[in-house]
Amino acid sequence: MTLILTLIVLNIPVYWLMGWIMFDSTHNAADSFWETTISILKAVFIPRIIRVMMDDEPTTDGSIFNTLFFFFGCIAVVAGEYYLLMKFVWPAE
Secondary structure, eight states, rough: HHHHHHHEEEHHHHHHHHHHHHHHTTTOOOHHHHHHHHHHHHHHHHHHHHHHTTTTOOSSSSOOHHHHHHHHHHHHHHHHHHHHIIISSSSOO
């Protein structure tokens, strides 16, 4: 369990990069690191109906499929690294 939590924390830059590619790579992309981070978090965690009611609809695509693919991608990264570590680095022999 400690290894999985360590992988989750160490992969934060990978999650950020995946989120930037999926949610903020349009021609209206944010200018700074923090604007990009806030844009990704809004696209992932704030439901579309709330963004529409607040008149804060981003120019990026925050559809449910992109959000699901983002979370499945994050899970796949951690699962793949865990599998490789268990198979090649710390085999259970």
